[in-house]
Amino acid sequence: MARQARALATREAIIRGAAVVFERLGYGNASLADVAVEANVSKGALYFHFDSKDDLALAVIEEQNRISQVSGTAIIALGRPALETMILLCADLGRHLMTDPVVQAGIRLTTEAASFQPQVIEPYRDWLVTFENLIRTGIGEGDINENVAPDVLAWFIIPSFTGVQLVANVFTSRHDLLGRIRQMWEILLPSVTVPERYDDLRHLTRLVETPA
Template identity: 35%
Template sequence: MAQQERGRQSRRSILEAAAHVFAERGYDAASTNDILACTGLTRGSLYHHFPSKEAIAVALVQAHGDALVVPEGPVRLQSVIDLTLEFARRLQSDPVLRASVRLTTEQTSFRRPPQTAYEQSLEAIEKLLREARERDELLPGVDVDEAASTIVGCFTGLQIMSQAYTGREDLGTRIGSFWRFFLPGLATPGLIGRLRTTPPAS
């Protein structure tokens, strides 16, 4: 068990080091030597977990999917909102998740896996919106695929703007503002007043 825990810690250390190096130099200019220098691990340990820089990048993209934890709750539209707010909060504090997003939005030589961060996000939100439609939470005629694509696209743009202006410090506020504008075209009128567009009280 202790060996497994050391292995998990080593893997996380490599991903965090790669996130730092990719943020500083970009994917193309980064090397496994640069990543290794930030970890304090041996080359054998690095290659035990990841045979190449591309394999590290693939694992970083997978971290995006791991961060899409769908909140439980009876109102599925609230779950969609909370998913975006929690993802925004994690982007502010998790360097691995930030690297995952950067690999998705930047044009590099990295050959992205078949399911990119965009597809992961779309899949999670489409599922929630279909459940919301089954519970009569959506306005008649709402196209779930179109709504999900708009939500993911707006979130992507807002997080890029937030990064440029405040280093993502105001990302939660920007996401809350988006929902206040977007909900009238999505949710049934009687539901809007019950939906919270700020993080839940801790």
């Protein structure tokens, strides 16, 4: 048991180290040797857990997804109305993107998918399905207008968020990300909400910068 716990802790340390190295150097320039140094493990220990750089990159993406899903599930469990939940989910991922190296590296590796195989498509699909369902719920709750098909709207919000965090990273290393996410929702709300509900709902954008 103690050995198993140690092995898990080592694996975890390697993933954190890999995240820091991928985020600093990008996938292409990172080497397994860099990761071993950053994680403070021997190359032998690293190869015991991971076969290749691809393997390591996929483990970082998987761990980022796990973190994002645990966090997202907790937000959905609050049982807030769907539109509010969507805004809180964006803010939560934004906050993780500003502070957690595993989330930073996981999202970068996902957006740089072409650098390694296979194409990383599942995280996008998970977010698209979650938002499509929330949009349907939000229509049922009378907040979201049904002029735009839920799958089409989800397919704009998720790529938009992807681009907003990417460009915020380029300009400010994401220091202004929460403000950008709030502005994204300020711009989207007139299109997304039922017009008669807009005045009641526009305050929701303030939630983005409120600690959860």
